[in-house]
Amino acid sequence: MSSIDYFQLLKLAGPEAVLALAALAVLAVDLIWMREAPIRQRQGAGAFVSILGCLGAGLCALQMPGFGSFANGMLVIDPLTLLLKGALLVLTVFTVLLSVDRDFTEHVGEFFALILLATVGMMLLVSSEDLLMIFVSLELTSLSLYILTAFQKRSALSAEAALKYFLFGGMAAAFLLFGLSLLYGLSGSTHLGGIAEGLVGKENDPLLIVALAMTVIGFGFKIAVVPFHLWAPDTYQGAPLASAAFVASGSKVASFFVLAKVMMLGFAGVHGDAGWRHLIAGWAPLLAVLALLSMLLGNLVAIVQGNVRRLLAYSAIAHSGYALLGVMSNSGEGMASLVYYTVTYGLTTLGAFGVVALVEERTGSASLSSFAGLGRRSPILGLSMMVFMLSLAGIPPLAGFFGKFYLFVGAIRTGSPNIGLVWLVVVAIAMSAVSLYYYLQVLKQIYVTEESAATVDVTGETNIVTCCAVGALAVLVVLLGCFPNLLVGPVLAATGSAGL
Amino acid sequence: MTSIGLGHYLVVSAALFCIGLFGVVTRRSLLVIYMSLELMLNAANLALVAMSRFNGNLDGQIMVFFTITVAAAEVSVGLAMIVALCRKRRSAHVEDLTTLKL
Numbered sequence: 001m002s003s004i005d006y007f008q009l010l011k012l013a014g015p016e017a018v019l020a021l022a023a024l025a026v027l028a029v030d031l032i033w034m035r036e037a038p039i040r041q042r043q044g045a046g047a048f049v050s051i052l053g054c055l056g057a058g059l060c061a062l063q064m065p066g067f068g069s070f071a072n073g074m075l076v077i078d079p080l081t082l083l084l085k086g087a088l089l090v091l092t093v094f095t096v097l098l099s100v101d102r103d104f105t106e107h108v109g110e111f112f113a114l115i116l117l118a119t120v121g122m123m124l125l126v127s128s129e130d131l132l133m134i135f136v137s138l139e140l141t142s143l144s145l146y147i148l149t150a151f152q153k154r155s156a157l158s159a160e161a162a163l164k165y166f167l168f169g170g171m172a173a174a175f176l177l178f179g180l181s182l183l184y185g186l187s188g189s190t191h192l193g194g195i196a197e198g199l200v201g202k203e204n205d206p207l208l209i210v211a212l213a214m215t216v217i218g219f220g221f222k223i224a225v226v227p228f229h230l231w232a233p234d235t236y237q238g239a240p241l242a243s244a245a246f247v248a249s250g251s252k253v254a255s256f257f258v259l260a261k262v263m264m265l266g267f268a269g270v271h272g273d274a275g276w277r278h279l280i281a282g283w284a285p286l287l288a289v290l291a292l293l294s295m296l297l298g299n300l301v302a303i304v305q306g307n308v309r310r311l312l313a314y315s316a317i318a319h320s321g322y323a324l325l326g327v328m329s330n331s332g333e334g335m336a337s338l339v340y341y342t343v344t345y346g347l348t349t350l351g352a353f354g355v356v357a358l359v360e361e362r363t364g365s366a367s368l369s370s371f372a373g374l375g376r377r378s379p380i381l382g383l384s385m386m387v388f389m390l391s392l393a394g395i396p397p398l399a400g401f402f403g404k405f406y407l408f409v410g411a412i413r414t415g416s417p418n419i420g421l422v423w424l425v426v427v428a429i430a431m432s433a434v435s436l437y438y439y440l441q442v443l444k445q446i447y448v449t450e451e452s453a454a455t456v457d458v459t460g461e462t463n464i465v466t467c468c469a470v471g472a473l474a475v476l477v478v479l480l481g482c483f484p485n486l487l488v489g490p491v492l493a494a495t496g497s498a499g500l
Numbered sequence: 501m502t503s504i505g506l507g508h509y510l511v512v513s514a515a516l517f518c519i520g521l522f523g524v525v526t527r528r529s530l531l532v533i534y535m536s537l538e539l540m541l542n543a544a545n546l547a548l549v550a551m552s553r554f555n556g557n558l559d560g561q562i563m564v565f566f567t568i569t570v571a572a573a574e575v576s577v578g579l580a581m582i583v584a585l586c587r588k589r590r591s592a593h594v595e596d597l598t599t600l601k602l
Binding site: 131132135136139143146147150153156159160162163164166167170171173174175177178180181182184185188189190207 | 506510513517520521524530533534537540541543544545547548550551552554555556557559560562563566567570573574577578580581582584585587588589597
């Protein structure tokens with residue numbers, strides 16, 4: 001590499017460039033023209049420009065050549081990463097819609113600009129195969145999300161949640177960087193493919209074990225698996241709603257994809273085996289332990305939660321455990337199931353957070369009892385929440401069921417010769433049954449429990465934009481469940497052509 | 501007298517990392533915790549530079565330039581959060597971060 005071809009860079013990083021420009025445009029519009037306008041108009045304008053930016057970035061991604069690579073893997077374009085970028089843009093659009101007409105801050109332009117910058121970080125994250133780019137874009141995402149979490153400056157809870165998120169995240173970044181530095185030292189390369197080549201013959205090096213453990217710890221914080229999950233419930237509860245929804249959806253999709261990529265490509269030679277009585281040291285058994293703990297603890301602790309936001313947080317921890325099965329499959333099929341699962345999970349969670357937002361505005365709290373009588377009060381919201389909860393529990397014919405189905409099938413098919421990962425799949429299915437209990441608790445409040453005085457409407461107005469977004473998300477979840485091929489087909493084709 | 505090799509650098513950086521981790525876990529003042537976080541990141545930087553020198557390519561050193569910048573951005577975000585918390589709580593200690601129960 002002698003000189004950098006800037007024209008090619010601009011071509012390959014087109015969607016990110018458009019989105020970064022849109023972030024600046026949102027700031028400019030808000031600060032120059034909308035400064036004196038009432039807050040609702042400012043939010044409307046900000047959301048409009050943001051969504052326009054997302055559409056522009058999406059169009060730009062459609063124009064892309066199918067394959068491309070810049071500066072030795074710093075930026076890799078293939079059908080799979082393009083698909084993920086599209087999914088991330090959709091999640092961003094819905095997050096933007098969820099933050100409209102919501103009175104939590106007077107810094108409207110900054111809020112939308114940060115959402116877009118976080119999206120830029122995630123999009124760069126999914127398309128990089130180089131340690132430097134992975135670290136920098138992960139930090140761009142994380143720093144934006146920390147600020148988004150702290151955005152409700154009137155509330156002390158928001159500052160506290162952000163600080164906890166920041167302290168855990170900062171520690172995770174340090175662990176990750178140290179792991180990556182050892183990895184670079186062992187292999188002499190920062191490119192994932194080069195690392196896999198450099199690690200050949202060093203499988204038993206103690207430094208490699210340290211590097212692997214530290215990398216997994218670093219990513220473990222980002223995807224919130226037990227025992228690195230402590231920030232999640234507090235952040236979900238204290239953050240402004242749109243920020244919490246974005247932390248739960250977009251950042252999960254990107255982090256899981258990059259974790260899978262680092263493990264499958266970078267640590268290709270040290271997969272090991274997590275099969276029952278067939279244990280071979282490597283990253284698969286390590287992830288198996290994390291997945292087991294997350295599924296058990298996430299589901300069991302979610303049962304006793306009285307706050308729906310915290311319930312969603314613990315359910316997110318459990319879902320991270322399921323999704324790790326896709327990483328452990330270590331195959332193209334596993335990757336495809338992981339992408340389908342995380343994307344549908346992101347859509348479902350966004351929808352659930354949308355309903356929580358509406359209930360919170362109506363009753364002033366997100367406790368379980370404030371959902372009482374929602375089904376009679378507004379049938380459509382109740383029905384949407386039922387779709388989201390049953391999809392999270394994995395009931396057919398909703399998207400969550402097929403997500404879990406593909407994950408489990410992928411995990412059973414690949415792996416060691418005897419019964420492979422079946423033991424973990426059995427645990428996952430058993431814990432899914434447990435999870436049905438607390439999801440049904442929410443539905444019981446919505447449909448069975450009588451409305452009490454505490455849940456009577458205090459504001460009297462509903463947020464139309466959020467209602468529409470929630471409805472659209474519910475339709476999407478049902479649609480992706482009834483016709484999983486809409487998403488599975490392209491994902492499978494893309495993983496096939498990406499050579500995973 | 502033996503010459504200083506890669507092992508020496510790695511031991512120093514591992515020691516720095518552990519001191520930083522110890523500080524993050526045991527200290528009560530948020531500012532000291534931030535300093536310890538910086539120490540952890542710099543331990544990784546030291547390891548990167550040493551590895552780069554002994555691997556004979558510059559990738560690691562380039563990475564260090566980026567991580568120093570990222571670390572500076574991280575601290576500015578963190579300090580802003582401390583200010584936000586101080587305005588609400590008049591305190592910068594972790595014992596006071598207990599409104600949200602684990």
